[in-house]
Amino acid sequence: MRGISRALALGLTLAFVATACGTGGSTTPSPTVAASGAATKPRLELSTYQYAIQTKGKIRIGTQEDNTPFSVKTPATGKWDGFDVAIGREIAKAIFGEGEDVEKFIEWVPVVSATRIPAITDNKADVVIKTFTINDERKAQIDFSDVYFRTGQRILVKKDNTTIKEAADMAGKTICSQRGSTSEKNILTATNNAARPLLLDSYPACLLALQQGQADAVSTDETILFGLVKQDPNTKIVGKYFSQEPYGIGVKKSAGGDRTGFVDFINRTMITLITTGKWATYYEQYITPVSGDKKRTPDD
Amino acid sequence: MRPDTWPMFADPAIWGFFFEGLRETIYLAVVSIALSFVVGLLFALGRLSRKRWIRWPSIFYIEGVRALPVLLLIVYFDIKGSALFRPFFALLGLDFDLPRFWAGVLGLSMYTSAVLAEIIRAGIVSLPRGQSEAARALGLSHAQTMRSVILPQALRLMVPAMMGQLTTVIKDTSLVGTIGVFELLKQGGTIYKLFFNPFEVLLIVATIYFVICFALSQASRRLEVGRAPRETRVKIRDIELRDQAA
Amino acid sequence: MPGGIIFEFPELFLTGLWLTIQISVLGLIGAIVIGTLVALARVSPLVPLRWIGGAYVEFFRNTPLIVQLFFWFLGLGALGFRFSTDTFESIFRAAATGMALYHGAYVAEVVRGGLLGVDRGQVEAARSLGLSYLQMVRYVQLPQTVRSVIPPLGNIGIALVKNTSLASTIGVAELLYAAEIVESRTFRAEEAFIAATMLFLLLTIPLGIIVNELERRLLVAR
Numbered sequence: 001m002r003g004i005s006r007a008l009a010l011g012l013t014l015a016f017v018a019t020a021c022g023t024g025g026s027t028t029p030s031p032t033v034a035a036s037g038a039a040t041k042p043r044l045e046l047s048t049y050q051y052a053i054q055t056k057g058k059i060r061i062g063t064q065e066d067n068t069p070f071s072v073k074t075p076a077t078g079k080w081d082g083f084d085v086a087i088g089r090e091i092a093k094a095i096f097g098e099g100e101d102v103e104k105f106i107e108w109v110p111v112v113s114a115t116r117i118p119a120i121t122d123n124k125a126d127v128v129i130k131t132f133t134i135n136d137e138r139k140a141q142i143d144f145s146d147v148y149f150r151t152g153q154r155i156l157v158k159k160d161n162t163t164i165k166e167a168a169d170m171a172g173k174t175i176c177s178q179r180g181s182t183s184e185k186n187i188l189t190a191t192n193n194a195a196r197p198l199l200l201d202s203y204p205a206c207l208l209a210l211q212q213g214q215a216d217a218v219s220t221d222e223t224i225l226f227g228l229v230k231q232d233p234n235t236k237i238v239g240k241y242f243s244q245e246p247y248g249i250g251v252k253k254s255a256g257g258d259r260t261g262f263v264d265f266i267n268r269t270m271i272t273l274i275t276t277g278k279w280a281t282y283y284e285q286y287i288t289p290v291s292g293d294k295k296r297t298p299d300d
Numbered sequence: 301m302r303p304d305t306w307p308m309f310a311d312p313a314i315w316g317f318f319f320e321g322l323r324e325t326i327y328l329a330v331v332s333i334a335l336s337f338v339v340g341l342l343f344a345l346g347r348l349s350r351k352r353w354i355r356w357p358s359i360f361y362i363e364g365v366r367a368l369p370v371l372l373l374i375v376y377f378d379i380k381g382s383a384l385f386r387p388f389f390a391l392l393g394l395d396f397d398l399p400r401f402w403a404g405v406l407g408l409s410m411y412t413s414a415v416l417a418e419i420i421r422a423g424i425v426s427l428p429r430g431q432s433e434a435a436r437a438l439g440l441s442h443a444q445t446m447r448s449v450i451l452p453q454a455l456r457l458m459v460p461a462m463m464g465q466l467t468t469v470i471k472d473t474s475l476v477g478t479i480g481v482f483e484l485l486k487q488g489g490t491i492y493k494l495f496f497n498p499f500e501v502l503l504i505v506a507t508i509y510f511v512i513c514f515a516l517s518q519a520s521r522r523l524e525v526g527r528a529p530r531e532t533r534v535k536i537r538d539i540e541l542r543d544q545a546a
Numbered sequence: 547m548p549g550g551i552i553f554e555f556p557e558l559f560l561t562g563l564w565l566t567i568q569i570s571v572l573g574l575i576g577a578i579v580i581g582t583l584v585a586l587a588r589v590s591p592l593v594p595l596r597w598i599g600g601a602y603v604e605f606f607r608n609t610p611l612i613v614q615l616f617f618w619f620l621g622l623g624a625l626g627f628r629f630s631t632d633t634f635e636s637i638f639r640a641a642a643t644g645m646a647l648y649h650g651a652y653v654a655e656v657v658r659g660g661l662l663g664v665d666r667g668q669v670e671a672a673r674s675l676g677l678s679y680l681q682m683v684r685y686v687q688l689p690q691t692v693r694s695v696i697p698p699l700g701n702i703g704i705a706l707v708k709n710t711s712l713a714s715t716i717g718v719a720e721l722l723y724a725a726e727i728v729e730s731r732t733f734r735a736e737e738a739f740i741a742a743t744m745l746f747l748l749l750t751i752p753l754g755i756i757v758n759e760l761e762r763r764l765l766v767a768r
Contacts, residue, residue: 065480066490110400112480115378117733122382124397141733174633179723180730198633198717199727201478204493205620211496212623214633232496301625367750368743369711372722379735467608474610478715485613498620506609506617513608538761541652542701542754 041097048261049254053126054095061088062109062116062125062250066202068227069286070131073110080108083286084129087148087249087270090278091127094269112202113181117141120252127266128250131221133182143259144248145266148279149223150298152241153186156218156225158210159236164217167242170195176206176215183220186243207232221245226290274298302497309504314491321487322508328401328473328483332408333466339409340416345446347421358417365414366543371475374407378479381406404476412469415543419461419536423454426532457528461536463520467513468544474509484508549744551737555728562724563745569641569710569720570749574703576646581653586683588658599654606651612712615644619716634717641713649706656698660691697764700757707749721745 044051053059063071063084071082089102096105109125116132119125120142134144155175157164164170170187171194177184179199187195198215200206207228209215218228225237249266252259273279280296288294308314346358365373377384381398389396398406427450435445477486488505492498528536552559587599606614618640622628629639664687672682714723725742729735 066493109397110480113730115480118379118382118735119397122386122397124382179726185731196634198637199723200717201715202493205489208493208496208498208620209623209633212620212626212628214619214623214628214636231494363751363754364747367708367747367754369708369722369746371711371714372725372739372742372746375722375726376735376739379729379739471608471610474612475712478612485610485616489616492620497624498616499622499624502613502617502621506613509610509613510605510608514604517608538698538701541656541698542704542757544652544705 042094044095044265045261047257048265049126049259050095050262050265057096058105058107059092059095059127060107060109060125061092062111062119062128063088063130064112065110066204067131067224068230069290070223071129073108083149083282084131086282086286087273088127088129090273091249091266091269094265094272113178116250120250123252126251130250131224131245132247132250133221133245134248135182138250141253143251143253143263145251145263146270147246147248147298148270149247151222151245151247153183153190153219153243153245154222154225154237154241155239156207156210156228156235156237157216159234161217161236161238164238166239167191169239170217170219172196173216174198174214176200176209176218177220178203178206181220182243182245187219190242203228204231207235210235223287223291226287230290301499302495305495305497305500308495309500317487317491318484318504318508321482321484324401324481325470325473325483328404328408328476328481329466329470332405332412332473333469335405335409336412336416336465336469337462339413341420343413343417344420344424347417348424362414362417365410366418368411370407370411370472371478373410374404374475374479377403377406377410400480401476403479404473404481408469408472408476411472411543412465415539416462416465418539418543419458419465420454422532422535422539423458423461423528424450426457426528427453457532458536459523460520461540463516463523464540467516467520468540470513470516471509548737549741551728551732551734552741552745554732555724558719558724558727559721559741559745561719562721562742563748565638565713565718565720566707566710566745566749569638569645569713569718570703570707572642573645573649573706573710576642577649577653577702577706578699580646580650582657584650584654585657585661588654589661591679603651603654606648607655611644611648611709612715614648615641615712615716618644637713637717640716641710641718645706645709649702649709652702652705653699656695656702657691660695661687663694664690693764697757697761700753700760704750704753704757707753708746711746 041054044054063080063082065071065073067082067084069082070084071080072085073080089106092102092106096102109119111119111125111128111130113130116128116130117138120128131149132138132144134147138144155164155167155170164173167190171191173195175187175195176198177187179201184197184199187197198206198209200209203218203220203224206215206218210218211232211234218225222237222241229235229237251263251266254260254262270279274297277296279298280294283295343358343362346354347362349355349358377398378400381403382396385398386396431449431453432445435449436442440448473483474485477483477489480486482490485505488501492501495501584599584602587595588603590596618629619637622640628636629643630636668686668690669682672686673679677685710720711722713720714726721742725738728738728741732738
């Protein structure tokens with residue numbers, strides 16, 4: 001951190017987002033094959049929820065404000081960016097059309113791990129796209145789209161750490177994670193309750209604890225760890241995936257038909273994104289800078 | 301310590317960032333104290349009511365809420381607030397989700413209303429009996445007595461205590477950051493998680509709070525209007541000690 | 547059954563309750579010790595001591611407790627200082643220290659009021675009988691102060707118990723933390739929070755009754 005100029009002072013977040021997305025503002029990738037083609041709104045079936053959203057003129061997308069590289073809200077400009085954010089915009093485009101600035105049809109609803117399910121069940125958001133791992137417990141509460149991203153849980157340690165190399169090495173150590181996430185539970189499962197979880201409010205706070213030596217490691221989905229490594233290059237990610245984290249988009253369960261056809265619609269939109277290569281483009285734009293690899297589909 | 305980050309504090313943009321948080325803090329505090337006052341006044345009167353069916357629920361609310369941590373109330377309203385109010389809005393055919401700002405306000409107000417209820421009640425009770433007796437003898441109804449004779453005097457006596465509560469509420473807004481509202485402390489948190497300088501930032505944030513709260517407490521000292529009897533002042537002090545949250 | 551969820555997660559809730567009690571007790575003892583010392587400083591004839599005592603009280607009362615807790619945990623951590631090499635012990639001690647220092651400021655004001663409330667005549671008589679300042683404090687002022695100071699200290703204690711919930715923000719696994727974890731695992735928010743509420747009330751209501759009684763009995767006529 002050096003050379004603070006007016007633009008850069010707060011905009012270290014901008015620099016952050018800039019390295020993740022390359023431009024530093026909202027991004028609209030050039031349309032290759034638009035799903036609907038015309039500049040008018042897509043025709044949707046009358047009885048479906050997506051039609052209701054189209055009529056309402058607004059889709060409420062729930063995501064997290066500080067979840068690099070998936071969703072980041074720049075404090076200075078109030079703009080949202082990231083992989084999840086881009087997917088959200090694509091869904092909005094599938095409802096409201098490619099032609100105009102889709103941003104004016106979107107209401108971004110900030111959520112965190114603890115509130116992402118209530119946000120859906122309490123109808124605060126139409127969809128939640130927030131590194132949301134699909135599991136049975138959650139499926140009892142909400143519906144998920146098909147998998148749009150795959151990752152796993154790994155461990156972040158300081159670069160000079162040699163004692164923690166695999167999940168089992170976490171036993172007896174202080175492992176930091178976010179309160180209310182599946183990550184903290186996975187840590188206990190993987191070490192048979194022998195790890196000592198330090199639960200703070202967010203992963204950046206965990207990174208601080210790691211730096212200060214108050215935590216031996218930070219553990220959560222690899223993609224979030226990528227963002228942390230970017231923030232502090234004096235760390236490294238170790239261990240194989242010790243959990244499978246398939247991400248899905250969260251949607252309210254249809255009660256009395258109020259979400260008819262919505263999950264299918266989202267799934268079809270995702271398939272289109274994958275087959276037209278947009279998914280791969282976004283991966284390269286947001287994930288590749290931190291992970292170093294390229295994927296063309298979620299199942300690569 | 302991160303001296304390499306110190307130049308950042310010469311940049312007005314950083315102070316602008318703090319200031320936005322401060323604005324949110326003040327907004328939270330003012331709305332909460334206003335709501336707390338109204339609700340607190342109602343429960344104070346309720347507790348003084350002769351009708352048992354009003355008095356007992358009032359006591360239950362006041363003593364129950366006072367016995368709980370304010371942070372618990374704030375977190376609870378964040379998780380469950382929307383679900384609580386949804387049925388009412390559904391009747392109007394409207395959708396409802398509770399913004400986090402209002403979840404914070406609800407938590408703060410609920411707690412502070414119980415405290416203010418006790419403070420106001422102590423003020424009312426401290427007035428000489430002769431006041432209400434004379435009013436009633438002159439033919440004023442209970443409500444008129446309250447409105448025109450008792451409450452004005454009681455509330456004037458309670459001004460310093462209520463300003464004390466405003467100071468407490470301003471400090472408590474720092475708790476609302478834990479549910480994601482971007483008040484002063486959370487703004488500071490955003491900065492130190494980005495630049496890794498919590499020592500410096502927390503000192504700055506603490507100083508900002510200090511300046512505001514200290515100024516308020518000095519002002520309230522000057523605003524003492526009339527002097528409540530010693531017993532009442534002791535009672536108020538005990539209420540404040542028991543219920544001052546962080 | 548309300549609170550039944552406690553039996554589904556006994557360790558979380560019981561650890562929470564136990565940590566709450568521990569921090570409360572340690573915090574209160576610390577607050578009383580610190581507060582008494584500061585109060586003595588504030589009434590001492592030495593001006594620098596009075597000033598330091600006054601500054602302490604004003605600073606710790608006009609700053610939010612949560613800011614202080616983050617400071618002892620992350621702020622000092624940035625300087626390399628920790629309360630213990632074991633992180634969980636460290637955050638526990640940070641919480642207890644934060645509680646003691648914060649509430650100590652309130653104790654200081656209460657004790658100072660009590661000290662000043664001792665009849666001047668007694669103070670003067672003691673000094674004229676040849677007692678040194680310290681002897682006068684120890685044998686005349688303090689014993690009488692203790693009586694008038696107990697109910698307000700009890701009230702501070704109740705506030706302390708409630709404020710331990712803030713320790714959850716620095717990772718201490720007390721009651722509010724337990725409720726949040728249980729809610730995130732089961733999504734049964736009402737049950738989890740009612741359980742935590744019940745456990746808090748278990749502590750604060752009896753304390754409240756005791757203090758009310760003490761207030762009634764020890765109403766000191768001055």
